[in-house]
Amino acid sequence: MRRTNRFETWVVYRMTLRGVASPVNAVCEQGEWDAMEAARPGHHVLVRAGITSEGEAERLARGTSGDPIPRSQRSATGVPGQARDVPVGTSAEGISTPR
Numbered sequence: 001m002r003r004t005n006r007f008e009t010w011v012v013y014r015m016t017l018r019g020v021a022s023p024v025n026a027v028c029e030q031g032e033w034d035a036m037e038a039a040r041p042g043h044h045v046l047v048r049a050g051i052t053s054e055g056e057a058e059r060l061a062r063g064t065s066g067d068p069i070p071r072s073q074r075s076a077t078g079v080p081g082q083a084r085d086v087p088v089g090t091s092a093e094g095i096s097t098p099r
Helices: 030-039 054-062
Strands: 010-015 024-029 045-051
Touching: 010 030, 010 054, 024 030, 024 054, 030 045, 045 054
Parallel strands: none
Antiparallel strands: 010 024, 010 045
16 A cells, blocks of 8 residues: 555545445545545535544444444343342352341
C-alpha cells in the first residue's frame, strides 16, 4: 500500500440496495463519497463525515454487530432471575462458612 502525506478523512454512509429490506452501512474516503454524491445525489444517506481514523469509521459502520453477546448472571439456583434463599452462615452450596 502506498503511503502519502495527505490528510484523509473517512465517511460512513447508508447504502441503498435494491432487493434488500434493511439498508447497509459502508465506509469510504471523503473523496470517494464526494464522487458518489456528485454522480447520484441523494441516492445514499450520509451518516457521518470527517472521521479521522478508518478504524473508527469501521466501528461506527458496524454498530453493535460483532460486539460480544451479554450473558446473564446465573443465580445460585442455576436459573437466571431466580434467587435461592440461603441461611446465614452457609454458602449457596450448603457448606458451612465461618461467621
